[in-house]
Amino acid sequence: xxxxxxxxxxxxxxxxxxxxxxxxxxxxxxxxxxxxxxxxxxxxxxxxxxxxxxxxxxxxxxxxxxxxxxxxxx
Amino acid sequence: xxxxxxxxxxxxxxxxxxxxxxxxxxxxxxxxxxxxxxxxxxxxxxxxxxxxxxxxxxxxxxxxxxxxxxxxxxxxxxxxxxxxxxxxxxxxxxxxxxxxxxxxxxxxxxxxxxxxxxxxxxxxxxxxxxxxxxxxxxxxxxxxxxxxxxxxxxxxxxxxxxxxxxxxxxxxxxxxxxxxxxxxxxxxxxxxxxxxxxxxxxxxxxxxxxx
Numbered sequence: 001x002x003x004x005x006x007x008x009x010x011x012x013x014x015x016x017x018x019x020x021x022x023x024x025x026x027x028x029x030x031x032x033x034x035x036x037x038x039x040x041x042x043x044x045x046x047x048x049x050x051x052x053x054x055x056x057x058x059x060x061x062x063x064x065x066x067x068x069x070x071x072x073x074x
Numbered sequence: 075x076x077x078x079x080x081x082x083x084x085x086x087x088x089x090x091x092x093x094x095x096x097x098x099x100x101x102x103x104x105x106x107x108x109x110x111x112x113x114x115x116x117x118x119x120x121x122x123x124x125x126x127x128x129x130x131x132x133x134x135x136x137x138x139x140x141x142x143x144x145x146x147x148x149x150x151x152x153x154x155x156x157x158x159x160x161x162x163x164x165x166x167x168x169x170x171x172x173x174x175x176x177x178x179x180x181x182x183x184x185x186x187x188x189x190x191x192x193x194x195x196x197x198x199x200x201x202x203x204x205x206x207x208x209x210x211x212x213x214x215x216x217x218x219x220x221x222x223x224x225x226x227x228x229x230x231x232x233x234x235x236x237x238x239x240x241x242x243x244x245x246x247x248x249x250x251x252x253x254x255x256x257x258x259x260x261x262x263x264x265x266x267x268x269x270x271x272x273x274x275x276x277x278x279x280x281x282x283x284x285x
Contacts (some may be wrong), residue, residue: 002117006109010132013102013109019096020102023144024153026178029210039134045126055090 001049008042011035079215084183086138092144098136104209105129145206146185148176154213156222156281163278172274182234194231219280228273 015035019027048057112118116124144150150167152161163170164186167177172190177180178272181189192202205225212218237243248254248269257263 003113006113006126010106010109010113013106013130016133017099018104020098020137021091023095023141023147023150025150025157026153026215028141028145028150029214029225031137032207033214036134037137038094039130043127043131050118067186068112 001045002054005045007048008038008045009073012038012042086256092140094136094140094143098133098140099127101136105133110128121266135268142203145190148183148186151187154209156213156218156220159278159281160274169271170275170278171271174271190232191193192232194235196215198229220281221276222281228264228266230258230261230265233265 012035015030019035019043021027021040047056094179105126108129111128112122130238148161148164151157151158152164162171164172164176167173172186175190176186188202191205192198243249254263258265
């Protein structure tokens with residue numbers, strides 16, 4: 001998945017360069033309709049890959065843990 | 075008359091690649107190096123993974139700002155086939171209202187189309203950018219008919235933003251007529267047509283083909 005994200009990001013960067021060198025309707029369309037979706041998909045693919053690796057998971061305490069934490073000390 | 079002297083070339087900032095584009099290219103190169111490194115080696119050190127994610131996003135952010143700013147230039151508008159005749163008419167001094175404004179320097183040359191078509195105020199600029207995005211969609215899909223026409227009534231505030239406080243505008247007897255003022259502000263009539271020449275000549279709205 002990260003491999004795909006890398007490839008998509010490179011495609012996006014390749015679509016960006018012509019627009020930066022010469023801004024006209026054609027390069028702006030390539031940038032907007034190929035580059036922007038590609039960079040968005042690359043980001044989504046990377047986040048998905050990291051999610052599968054266990055990142056971004058919220059380790060919320062169980063109800064029992066929270067009950068213990070607020071219980072008055074003896 | 076020699077019109078090729080450096081005085082007629084405009085300010086230096088109007089030429090060459092904009093600094094924002096250079097910055098976006100530099101950030102993009104750094105991103106590409108990291109991404110290629112990751113592709114070739116199979117993985118990136120964790121410390122560089124965040125950079126490999128953030129640098130392309132940063133490059134795209136800078137490039138988007140550059141595109142937003144650069145797309146105000148009439149050359150950008152005229153680069154699509156359907157708009158090319160309008161740009162030529164603008165520069166050709168054909169006595170259309172847009173040409174009069176452009177050739178006499180009454181609107182900034184680097185943002186002439188945007189000045190009149192963006193409406194007044196910050197929302198005018200935002201609406202113009204959204205309309206510009208739809209122009210790209212329509213150009214890409216061929217989803218338009220000739221002759222092209224303005225989508226909705228022209229925002230008279232674009233005119234009034236400059237003219238309303240000009241003594242020469244206020245001195246015109248017709249402009250002082252209360253009925254005319256009401257009709258104009260209610261968008262019932264337009265500045266062009268009966269009183270002033272059309273904004274663009276009819277021939278230029280056909281995208282270069284015969285109407």
